[in-house]
Amino acid sequence: MKKLIALMLALVLCMSMAAISASAEEPIKITIFVDGTIPDQNNGRDQFEARWEELHPGFDLEIIQPDHSSYYDVMQQRMSNKDDWPDVLILSSTYYVDYASAGALWDMTDAWENSRTKNSGRFTGDKVFEGLKLDGRLYGFAPTRGNGCVTYVKKAWMDACGITEAPTTYDAYIEMLKAFKEQYNTAPVAAAGFVGGEAPFINYLPEFYQDAYPYFVQLEDGTWVDGFTQDNMKEALQRIQDAVKDGLIDKETLTYSTKDCRDKFYDDSFGVFTYWAGTWATNLKTNLEANGKDGELVVLKPLEGLPLYFDRVPPVWCITSTCKEPEKVFDVFIDDMLDGGDTQMLFTYGPEEVYWSTKAGTVLDEEYEEGQFHMLENLEKPGALYTKYHIDPMLSLASFADGYYDPKEESVRPEAKAASALFNENSRMAGLVPGTDELSELNGDLTILKSEIIADIALGNISVEEGYARFEDEGGLESSEAIVESLNAL
Amino acid sequence: MASVVSNGALRHEKKPLGMRMRKYWGFYLMFIPVLAFVAVFHYAPMFGIRYAFYSWKVVGDPKWVGLANFEKLFKQSQFSVAFANTIVFSVVKLLLNTGLAVVISLLLNEMISLKFKKVSQTVIYLPHFMSWVVTASVFSLILSPSESGLVNQALIKLGLIDEPVYYLADKGWWRVWYYIINVWRETGWQTIIFMAMLTSIDPGIYEAASIDGAGRWKKMRYVTFPALGNTIITVLILNLAKIMNLFESVFVLQNDSVKRATNVLQTYVYYQTFNSGASADYGYTTAIGLFRSLVGLALMLICNYASKKVRGRGIV
Numbered sequence: 001m002k003k004l005i006a007l008m009l010a011l012v013l014c015m016s017m018a019a020i021s022a023s024a025e026e027p028i029k030i031t032i033f034v035d036g037t038i039p040d041q042n043n044g045r046d047q048f049e050a051r052w053e054e055l056h057p058g059f060d061l062e063i064i065q066p067d068h069s070s071y072y073d074v075m076q077q078r079m080s081n082k083d084d085w086p087d088v089l090i091l092s093s094t095y096y097v098d099y100a101s102a103g104a105l106w107d108m109t110d111a112w113e114n115s116r117t118k119n120s121g122r123f124t125g126d127k128v129f130e131g132l133k134l135d136g137r138l139y140g141f142a143p144t145r146g147n148g149c150v151t152y153v154k155k156a157w158m159d160a161c162g163i164t165e166a167p168t169t170y171d172a173y174i175e176m177l178k179a180f181k182e183q184y185n186t187a188p189v190a191a192a193g194f195v196g197g198e199a200p201f202i203n204y205l206p207e208f209y210q211d212a213y214p215y216f217v218q219l220e221d222g223t224w225v226d227g228f229t230q231d232n233m234k235e236a237l238q239r240i241q242d243a244v245k246d247g248l249i250d251k252e253t254l255t256y257s258t259k260d261c262r263d264k265f266y267d268d269s270f271g272v273f274t275y276w277a278g279t280w281a282t283n284l285k286t287n288l289e290a291n292g293k294d295g296e297l298v299v300l301k302p303l304e305g306l307p308l309y310f311d312r313v314p315p316v317w318c319i320t321s322t323c324k325e326p327e328k329v330f331d332v333f334i335d336d337m338l339d340g341g342d343t344q345m346l347f348t349y350g351p352e353e354v355y356w357s358t359k360a361g362t363v364l365d366e367e368y369e370e371g372q373f374h375m376l377e378n379l380e381k382p383g384a385l386y387t388k389y390h391i392d393p394m395l396s397l398a399s400f401a402d403g404y405y406d407p408k409e410e411s412v413r414p415e416a417k418a419a420s421a422l423f424n425e426n427s428r429m430a431g432l433v434p435g436t437d438e439l440s441e442l443n444g445d446l447t448i449l450k451s452e453i454i455a456d457i458a459l460g461n462i463s464v465e466e467g468y469a470r471f472e473d474e475g476g477l478e479s480s481e482a483i484v485e486s487l488n489a490l
Numbered sequence: 491m492a493s494v495v496s497n498g499a500l501r502h503e504k505k506p507l508g509m510r511m512r513k514y515w516g517f518y519l520m521f522i523p524v525l526a527f528v529a530v531f532h533y534a535p536m537f538g539i540r541y542a543f544y545s546w547k548v549v550g551d552p553k554w555v556g557l558a559n560f561e562k563l564f565k566q567s568q569f570s571v572a573f574a575n576t577i578v579f580s581v582v583k584l585l586l587n588t589g590l591a592v593v594i595s596l597l598l599n600e601m602i603s604l605k606f607k608k609v610s611q612t613v614i615y616l617p618h619f620m621s622w623v624v625t626a627s628v629f630s631l632i633l634s635p636s637e638s639g640l641v642n643q644a645l646i647k648l649g650l651i652d653e654p655v656y657y658l659a660d661k662g663w664w665r666v667w668y669y670i671i672n673v674w675r676e677t678g679w680q681t682i683i684f685m686a687m688l689t690s691i692d693p694g695i696y697e698a699a700s701i702d703g704a705g706r707w708k709k710m711r712y713v714t715f716p717a718l719g720n721t722i723i724t725v726l727i728l729n730l731a732k733i734m735n736l737f738e739s740v741f742v743l744q745n746d747s748v749k750r751a752t753n754v755l756q757t758y759v760y761y762q763t764f765n766s767g768a769s770a771d772y773g774y775t776t777a778i779g780l781f782r783s784l785v786g787l788a789l790m791l792i793c794n795y796a797s798k799k800v801r802g803r804g805i806v
Binding site for chain 1 (some may be wrong): 549568598761
């Protein structure tokens with residue numbers, strides 16, 4: 001009998017150990033829902049996933065990636081059923097605010113405060129993260145800044161007009177534009193619309209809008225106002241109208257797309273272009289040179305006494321409130337993204353031997369020695385090099401750890417680095433506006449009305465006073481006040 | 491199976507469904523994928539109609555609001571503008587496109603050189619295959635108020651205008667050019683159906699008319715045009731049922747200055763969904779969609795009735 005009991009006990013022990021060992025071997029699955037900011041399977045996503053899992057043993061990363069252009073459609077369909085929610089998803093500012101307000105996102109404030117990234121001494125994005133907080137709570141993680149636009153002026157145009165110093169005041173700026181107009185007989189400024197369709201709205205004409213903002217803004221005392229109804233917006237619209245009338249801003253700004261603007265900038269149709277900082281500085285330069293033009297560009301600092309360039313609210317990684325182990329997911333997926341080491345390298349430069357290599361070889365006619373870091377040829381665009389993976393090295397909110405090799409110096413062109421540095425030093429983040437029923441109900445029509453009034457004033461069809469009278473007559477003011485009231489009631 | 495009834499007429503009796511299914515099982519088997527496709531992609535989504543009676547922002551539970559979304563809809567001035575525009579744009583477009591397609595078909599039919607006729611047909615069909623995005627880009631260039639704008643420069647050279655006109659930024663001109671662009675893109679394609687009808691007219695009738703002394707104009711007036719009459723009405727009726735579906739052609743040509751004046755229902759829904767600065771209320775946008783579908787259904791039923799009257803058979 002004793003032998004039988006001993007045998008049974010041994011069997012139970014063996015079975016339970018086997019069970020324990022089996023469950024220990026079962027990796028923890030993390031489902032992530034992401035747009036094209038993680039390159040797709042044609043661009044090394046499988047190798048990225050394999051490398052991430054190699055760096056995080058015991059975890060199985062499942063990437064769900066709809067087509068980039070339909071990401072938010074598919075995401076919303078998926079979020080309509082709570083059983084289908086992923087553990088992690090990437091969200092733009094609008095959805096971030098709404099989903100956080102609706103309780104769909106895990107509150108990561110405490111996890112972030114105690115995170116390795118925040119306390120690493122390498123992290124430089126405190127202001128960005130403050131801007132991401134809603135009611136003092138954090139629901140999303142941004143590994144990079146949102147980036148924004150800076151104003152590029154063609155150096156050749158300045159030289160032709162005998163302008164040796166970049167303007168630092170609005171008057172000097174206007175004088176420069178007048179000189180360009182005189183010299184080249186063309187409107188020297190063009191943009192894709194007199195006002196943008198999404199925050200930060202005014203980033204293509206910052207010198208004219210200055211401190212005005214056409215959307216809802218929170219003042220220092222915490223109260224909300226509609227920037228469109230403020231006096232500084234009326235002054236800004238008068239400046240824009242005057243500039244269009246004087247032929248300093250191309251009136252076709254109303255119908256230009258960003259591509260139209262880029263093409264016209266490349267063929268010298270205009271000389272002052274406010275566009276994205278960073279990599280675009282290189283793109284503008286190389287495209288001008290490819291068109292046989294002088295590619296040297298002067299990046300303007302914000303005009304004296306005026307607010308800084310706008311930093312767009314970056315897309316954020318969020319953990320859903322249905323995630324079973326949010327702390328663990330935060331720890332391995334979110335916090336490790338900027339670990340200053342191998343995971344940050346993976347997210348920034350992609351999987352080795354797909355995106356980059358240190359092996360001796362020739363890439364696009366360029367010879368590299370053994371041990372020399374170099375980016376590899378784009379799998380989908382032969383003839384072009386990869387520049388980054390998910391994290392843009394120029395916008396990253398944390399540097400690599402001491403002693404860890406950061407290839408940024410080799411991989412980023414000097415003009416891009418300079419434009420990015422100037423932007424980072426001179427930018428502020430566009431604020432988030434919390435979602436309210438009134439905002440969602442009234443703001444669609446209100447935004448269209450505001451855009452129409454701005455366009456009509458800019459083109460000189462109506463005066464600023466007439467524009468604001470129309471705003472009142474057509475219910476704009478009423479809607480605006482209702483939204484402001486709802487925001488102040490939060 | 492046919493059986494004789496008391497008055498001596500033959501009556502066809504259907505076999506029971508089960509028997510027919512057993513007999514024609516192959517056909518029923520082949521029908522299953524189509525049935526499944528229709529059920530999954532056309533009928534299952536209809537359950538979403540219920541959201542028209544809820545307030546729902548995707549996350550969180552939908553809140554029952556009854557008919558509140560419809561009340562809101564009829565109170566919004568922008569909705570009325572969009573609804574009126576949808577009807578006006580569609581009807582004018584329909585009449586212009588069909589009318590001009592008939593004229594062009596008649597002209598093509600009169601062409602003697604077969605080679606020239608084929609080249610002409612190809613040239614007028616081609617714009618139909620251009621995407622609306624490309625069409626909008628091309629016309630933005632052509633209509634530009636700058637020195638590169640073909641239309642403005644031509645009109646200035648002809649002395650018809652002194653200053654360039656920014657056509658796409660002017661609410662009145664926008665509509666005119668919208669119709670012109672639609673005619674340019676779609677009319678050629680619509681001539682296909684009329685050309686097919688014209689080629690089916692018995693040449694003997696033309697011969698008889700010639701013997702009776704009819705010239706080219708009289709043959710067109712008394713032979714060709716009456717032969718096309720039924721087809722014209724059929725084309726009008728069939729297209730009338732689709733008039734609530736305007737989106738892309740309007741959307742790609744809009745800009746901030748004309749957006750409110752030129753919105754149609756589908757662009758209005760788009761801006762309500764993606765321009766609200768917050769998650770859209772899908773209950774409200776579903777209510778607009780449902781309203782649009784109901785108007786479309788009513789038009790289709792009217793068309794069906796008209797079709798029965800004109801052609802002796804319905805379109806559904």
